[in-house]
Amino acid sequence: MKIILYFTMGYPDRATLSRFIASIPEDTVQYIELGFPSPDPKYDGPEIRKTHAAASFDAEDLEEIAGVARDSAEKVYALRYVSDFIQEPSFTDTVRNAGFSGIIAPDLLTDYFQERIEIVTGIERSGLEFIPFINPSTPDPVISEVLRTAGSWIYYGLLPSTGIMVPYDVNAITERIHGMNSGRKVVVGFGIRSLEDARKISSTGAYGVAIGTMLIRYLERGDVEAFSSLITRFSEVAEDVQ
């Protein structure tokens, strides 16, 4: 199983974030998702929302943070709400030029369902992968459709919003993931709060787990060593599974 990390760009600041990303032990993290700060992070939980509000971020930050991330993971993806980039035609070129491999848009299927084909086509035309975000509320026919247009992997959110803990049924998730039978890798996130959670998810046959909310406390404290050690422990869980 692989590890995928999420950071909000520019949180808590460029230098601290770069230091954290650079401290990721070699060969432990598969992908890094970098979230573009949003004035309305609508589907994020309270902790990630705070990072959006506090992030300081400009074009220079983008270049530096994306560069460090590329050196620390196999691929780097941009996570941004469609509502923030739909009026910004240059966005796809910007992220491609910064070395991102693709885009994850958490509100595409819920808020831009009618426009989805046009938006995905735009992403793909720019030479970027489209990574669909699906969750328990995504209907089966919609999942079948997005799987046909997906890039190399899909993001499966366990919960309706990050950082909130509603009960979920690992067996049912396993069945659903296997049922997708799409040939795409499935990364599970939104609600991974501990090594134990990661271990449980690994039993679903997921390709990887995405971790975001639980990293915030380390970023807040600037505790790089504890962060790096946490990633090592996650990668040990991941190796156990393999």
Place this chain on the structure above:
Amino acid sequence: MLHSQSAEIIPSRWYNVVPDLPEPLPPPRSGSEEKSSIELLNSIIPAEMLRQEFTFNRYERIPDEIREQYLQVGRPTPLVRAVNLERVLGFSGKIFYKFEGATVTGSHKINTALPQAFYAAQEGVPEIVTETGAGQWGTATSMAGAINGLRTTVFMVKVSYNQKPGRKTVMGLYDGTVIASPSDKTDFGRRVLREKPDHPGSLGIAISEAVEYAISNGYRYMLGSVMNSVLTHQSVIGQETIAQLEMLGETPDALIGCVGGGSNFGGFVFPFIPGNRETEMIASTALEVPKFSKGEYRYDFIDSAGILPMLRMFSLGSDFVPGKIYAGGLRYHGSAPSLSILIRNGRIKTDEVGEEEVITALKLFARTQGVVAAPESGHAIASALRYVRNPDNAGKTVVINVSGHGYLDLGIFGEKK
């Protein structure tokens, strides 16, 4: 066969429409920046309800205990062919009605009150709390609390509290404690009363008070409508109807029900949706609460105080206070998100009917079928009358969901009516 009643008709599973929707159900959103109101649900509703709220499973097994309780309260409810109504109307097709008024509490509300009280009892809490508009939900919750060994507190919209003393009596018989809302029992209620001492109340205010009361006492809050898990429980209505129509060898052309928050309607029509594009589905609501024609499709709060999460739905605004309308159960400002999606995408049509037409329809239904239907259900009947009187619908088979009886709402007919 006009009437079918057999325990085998009670389904063994609830049906959840979410995996079969044409587009994703927008997730609930927290209205607060500081604290997740979605996470708050963890501490106020039973964990099993929360799991069912966010599940992608198409079917959820109904616990044996709940099936037993369904049987005790009068399920399966009858599906009756309204032959007298057909004859009086000179209709060349068939009219059936599913009569949820035949449950012991007189409406469909018991279908979800029982599982919610059962799950709360399993968690060991001593008391359940809820709100009620017309009184049907409070009645069902009180009864479900009583048979699951729980105390029940019901915040009842003040205008209904004053107009419907019979409802209070019934809730009291089930050992429920009924409080007129806005009340002095909660911070929110006290705030509303300070601003307007003679406030008639609204369902949104009553929800806010019930939630606050549940949180401050560590009790469990019962959800009456709108939420997906509630519509899932109500699917017993539609599943029974499917089984009963099959026994009669009938295929419906149209399904017609009334919409307050959407739970009786969703429970009635959603089980017909998989693989079916032909059957017309018509959601009837009050002209006085025009959520589908005048409401906006947007995120809005479930309750007036904004304690609970926001849902994306057709809404007239969470601060909407309707006039003293005759159908209290249709006063609610919003409609279930799953139903809203299906209305937006055209799968479900809507109709709005006003008081005079509803009362005329209720009288005709009483005189032909002997059933005194609830004023809310009167909208379904009135929309069905419009449907069958349309010459294009000659010869069709129509099923109406009569969501409750109206014996505690006789005031709407007035002394001389």
